[in-house]
Amino acid sequence: MSRFKDLQKNLFGGTTSNARQFGMIFTLVGIVLLFQIWTNGLTLSSTNLIIMVQQYSYILILAIGMLMVIVAGHIDLSVGSIAAFVGIIVAKVMADYDLPWPLAILVGLAIGVIVGAWQGFWVAYVGVPAFIVTLAGMLLFRGGNQYIGNADTVPVPQGFRQIGAGFLPEVGPATGYNNLTLLLGLAACVAVVLRELKLRKTRTEMDAENAPMWVSAIRVGILVAAIIFVTLRFAGGRIGTSFPISGIILAVLVLAYSFITRNTAGGRHIYAVGGNARAAELSGVKLQRVNFMVMMNMSILAALAGMIFVARSAASGPQDGLSWELDAIAACFIGGAAVSGGLGTISGAIVGGLVMAVLNNGLQLKGVGSDMVQIIKGLVLLLAVALDVYNKAQGRFSIIGTLTRSFRGGGTPASPEPTQQSGREPVKTPVA
């Protein structure tokens, strides 16, 4: 039995303490397979995958920022309104002042910075709870959107739409696939292999025991297979479509923020502040600065998400971004973040977001009404967190984790990112 456990641990990099995230990956794979069968293969079809990426990339971008906010022990309810607020301003400056779209994007990001500084100031330097500051922000910026846009819809020019609705262009020889997407997939495969080698090297340097080579091979094999599958799907769609630009933006952000939260001092400080603010302060962490940066960062990502959404829907309207904050928050909690802060990973939040996205998409494909979709999503969120709370109270780790012990060598999520998390400890076991 212990061999199985070793294998599970080796294959998925994390420790048993990652049971929840680990379990969520299997849940995700399970949901994908379920819908794949139920929709007769529609779920994993090229067209649907592309639509999913375009439709949920901005929610996942928000989830990245939200994860950091939640880890630091706060919450941000204003992201949907900020996205709408930035969206309308960007649309306006392009429509009314003929500002070139690249400049308009910069304007949008700058507004994200200003809004973030505003919220960060209240949270970090005045000490108003983020819940209140962002609740106020939610009203403030929703009103701002409607005031500036006169509650009208403002269309955006073609060039700008690329960031939300664009694809990688067709270049090179006619292979029947989108060549750039193929290259991207290849790069991802190489990255996975290099990463595995680096991990092994690191463990050797630590004088730690390395998993047998064949375990590494299986792990890399599964990931590479998943990447190749996804790549071919994206590259082999209708001519003119490929891996969406918004997906690339998302992938870059996920990689960058995973690195920041896991491998840099600044990222470490966010976890320290959320885990025990006073202890962090007494270790020389600048509490106010961390809180400020986290809130600011969230607003910038919200600005970006807002622009991508506007680009995709070709116009900015007064109802943009409604209840996005809730989707982003749900993604984080499903992905293993703790309500009390200090715990959670970017990849976990992404997996959590993907669970919601696949669920949403699959139910829509089946023609389930939005009423039922909401009910199901609500129950999923509740169950995912309740299960974890229950298991924490019992002092053992999650049922999902236990169940999945029998699924050796299952699959990985349909995302080009390797989903390994640093070993954080979500379960506080009572020890005598």
Place this chain on the structure above:
Amino acid sequence: MRSITKEFPGVKALSDVNLVVKAGEIHAICGENGAGKSTLMKVLSGVYPHGTYDGSIVYQGQEVRFSDIRASEHAGIVIIHQELALVPGMSITENIFLGNEPRRNGAIDWKAANRQALDLMARVGLSEDPDTLIKDIGVGKQQLVEIAKAFAKDVKLLILDEPTAALNENDSQHLLDLLRGFKERGITSIMISHKLNEIEAIADSITILRDGKTIETLDVTAGGVDEDRIVRGMVGRELESRFPDHTPKIGETFFEVKNWWVRHPISAERMVCKGSNFHVRRGEIVGFAGLMGAGRTELAMSVFGRSYGVFLGGEIYKDGKRIELKSVADAIDHGLAYVSEDRKAIGLNLLDDIKTSMVAAKLSKVSTNGVIDSVKEYKAAEGYRKSLRVKAPTVDEGVTKLSGGNQQKVVLAKWMFTDPDLLILDEPTRGIDVGAKYEIYGIIQRLAEQGKGVIVISSELPELIGLCDRIYTVFEGQITGDIPRSEADPENLMKQMTSTKKLAAR
């Protein structure tokens, strides 16, 4: 309690433990941390309900099966945990009757509650307005409120888990007197404590646990039981000395604080440091003695980058040069380290693993351009794990899983990692068992031998006298004495700790 066995996933916390407590006696339970004392008491008080352990509990001649704490309280068994279970924002009366409110027609009868509260408070010797909020009274009085609360439930067997750990000498003494009084009234007490002198003074019998097993039960009334005897039972061997050998090598003064004024963070009238002056020499271990609330922690934390209170004035000199420490980061950069008194609340992030905790105060040492080198981090932590003998299989272990002594070693490592010149250790051995204390003393002495200055704040006078080269006494925010090792004895220190005479500035 007969052959109690309790298992946690992967750990056998208690195996076949027997405990016999006679009615009306004070029974002490001793053992190192992790010996299973608290677990045993949780079994007895129904925190771990019947069915989650093996063995049986016989109480007043009958086998009992408690399903929860309420059931045991109903039978008159009340446990007072180390961490007090009081609501800070509620009054004494409200706390005493929390969950047990006297009612009339469904509404709480506050008149009756207050009357009864006054009566109960008188029984535990607490003279306060029952409307006073818990957060406005000291830890000693809070402890008394807890006991009053137990009386409100008509207690017959009172279990106290480390009741005096957070109390100063006076409050401890008062509590012990109180327990003696209870005995005369026929109330049985079980007390867990690390303070062996107290146990020796008060207990009628002592049960010693080690590694989850009953080692022996000593009858104190029969005589022949002293601290050494208890220690031998606890550690399973003779302990030659409480302090490791150490020859001080004291150099010149390198750290000096002059005319230090700090006020309370909230109330503008309360001064917590009133023109304090002190200095530390290289290789010197300096003690800060004082009663609870004397302002030792406040002084230390305000020096450590103004992390407590409002700074009003004062100068800090290091190596003859005046330095400004406006933030904790400044203090760390100037070679100061502060190991806090409450490691769980403010010393550690309990979600972290050992290696993350150990490097947390100086991440720059294991990172380049802000990117952490996990190999360096691992090696640094691994080095401390070995040299400080932290009992954990790897540095990936979560700090919550460690015992108090090992957690304290992790915190020490965290600050040793910052390469400090001056370490301020606030109650470094609180809640730590005898064996680990000895190791911690050794670490402190080694640090001094490396030429670092060490300040030790402690409420245990024997510890200060045994460890320090020089002891400052603090009373009400003032430094009232500067006593060299040769003159340090408990009477002398106590006198200075309670005197208002201010020590003249050097």
